[in-house]
Amino acid sequence: MKKNDQYHHGHLREELLRLGLESIETAGTEGISLRSLADKAGVSKAAPYRHFSDKEAYLGALADEGFRLLCIDLERADVAGTERIASMGAAYMEFAVARPSLYRLMNSPLLCRLPDGSTPWARKSLLMLAEALRKVRSDPGTEPSLDVDAAVAAWAYIHGLVLIRIDGLFPRDLPAPDWARLAAAAPSLGA
Amino acid sequence: MKKNDQYHHGHLREELLRLGLESIETAGTEGISLRSLADKAGVSKAAPYRHFSDKEAYLGALADEGFRLLCIDLERADVAGTERIASMGAAYMEFAVARPSLYRLMNSPLLCRLPDGSTPWARKSLLMLAEALRKVRSDPGTEPSLDVDAAVAAWAYIHGLVLIRIDGLFPRDLPAPDWARLAAAAPSLGA
DNA sequence: TACGTATGTTGGCAACGACAACATGCTTTA
DNA sequence: TAAAGCATGTTGTCGTTGCCAACATACGTA
Structure with a gap:
């Protein structure tokens, strides 16, 4: 203890x-300011700029932190068998429903403006989804290669x-639509 | 002339x-400020507040303006026959690709925070998509009623x-995925 | 021990959203 | 027609924010 x-x-x-993850859902993404975060951390308004070049860099790091959490959830949902995709789809939706503002930030156009390699967990989570899809398709035993279009179709849905x-x-x-049923319908895509 | x-x-x-539609794609949604718009219109910084209660109300109106434009494009793409959905899907994607920032604004959580009935064109465009889907499905002659889940599935995709x-x-x-082919695959959804 | 660097502070600037008080000009009606 | 009332635009101001420069402090290392 210090x-x-x-x-x-x-x-x-x-x-x-940590403070960002904590306050983004209550205050909304627009409600996050580096100054207020500095306040909460008991630190001066300019201190955050020693760790993030600007606000966009901070939000990018926060988004990647979100992808790290998503990866944990997806890993847990990656059960073997035919319901693999349905399970991961459900986990994916549960994550987004639990953390809507964070999910939006994670999928905002901000990400593609960041320098390459600055969001490793974002890439990891996408590859996890694609890999799961690949496994399901090769379960029958035909083609183990990844069909990019099919993966994008499932992802888009x-x-x-x-x-x-x-x-x-x-x-x-x-x-109201039956969200859970719709989420579970993901595997029937991209035929 | 005045x-x-x-x-x-x-x-x-x-x-x-009009100025908002014009500058949103070049400056981005974040780059739009009521002050700068007032400047461009040759009017004082507080004048916009006579027409919009706050910035969110303005952005809501701008989003609905976007839906009006989308309705025009969808109407034009609403050809009869089996390719109805593919045609509208293509028009939908073309609209979004041509006006990405506007499209994002139109589908931002801002919309659901607005008072009921303040975005009539948003509703109209959704109903147009649902109606087109309904027609396609009843073309075979079975059920003319709208399947909400199927409509949401196609929309989500x-x-x-x-x-x-x-x-x-x-x-x-x-x-890169084949975007056009993927967009045309929409009708095969929600079986 | 002294120096260099990482980290945090203070002060300040410009842009912005929003409000209050005031000015202007159209419209309606007495 | 004239005055009242209202819609619309202006000026001034406040608080917040992103960001920068100059400065202060502490840690690691030669």
């Missing part, structure tokens, strides 16, 4: 990411489904 | 929306596909 008010925080970078749900795009006055 | 520097602009609301494309989420170093 003394309370020392000049150097010690783990400010990790603390800022679950991604769109999740966004329509968490963004509240579906009209409130119409009968 | 005199140039008169006290009252006359069509400020429409002008602000094309929505996710478009977002993955315009947000640049697909890794640049992997072989």
Whole structure:
């Protein structure tokens, strides 16, 4: 345990990411400011700039932190057998529903503006989905190679489904869709 | 034609929306400020607040303006026959690719925070998609009723596909998917 | 021990959203 | 027609934010 008010925080970078994950869902992505985070960390307003070149770099790091958490959930859901995709699809949707603002940040155009290699977990999570899809398809024993278009189709479906749900795009006055059933329908895609 | 520097602009609301549509793709959604728009319209910084209660109300109006444009494109693509959905799917993707920032705004969580009935064109465009889907399915002559889950499935697929494309989420170093073919695959959904 | 570097602080600037108080000009009606 | 009322635009201001420069502090290392 460190003394309370020392000049150097010690783990400010990790603390800022932790605080970001904590407040993004309550305050929304727009409600996150480096100044307010610095306040919460008990540190001056300019301190975050010692760890992140600008706000976009911080949000990029926060997004990748989100992908790290997603990878953990996907790993846990990666059961063997035919229900592999359904299980991962459900885990994927549960993650997004539990952390809607973070999920949006993770899939925002911000990511592709970041320097290559700055979001390793984002790449990892995509490869996990693609690999699971590949395994399911090669289970019958035909082609073990990855069909890019099929993977994108499945990804697009679950991604769109999740966004329509968490963004509240579906009209409130119409009968609500069966989200779980729709999420489980992902494997029937890309024939 | 009106005199140039008169006290009252006359069509400020429409002008602000027009300027917004014009600059959103070049400056990005984050780059839009009511102040800069007021400048471009040759009007003082507080003038926009006479027409929109706050920035969110303006962005909501801008989004609905986008849906109006989308409705026009969808209407044009609503050809009769079996390729109805493929045609509308292509039009949908072309719209989003041509106006990525606007498309993102139109499908942002902002919409569901707006008062009911403030985005009539958003509703219209969704109903157009659902109606087209219904027609295709009843073409064989079985059930004319709308299957909500099937409509959401098709919507989610094309929505996710478009977002993955315009947000640049697909890794640049992997072989690019065939977007057009994927978009045309929408009708095979939700069996 | 002294120096260099990483980390944190203070002060300040410009842009922005939003509000209040005021100015202007159209519209309606007495 | 004239005055009242309202819609619309202006000026001034405040608080917040991103970001930079100059400075302070502490840690590691030669």
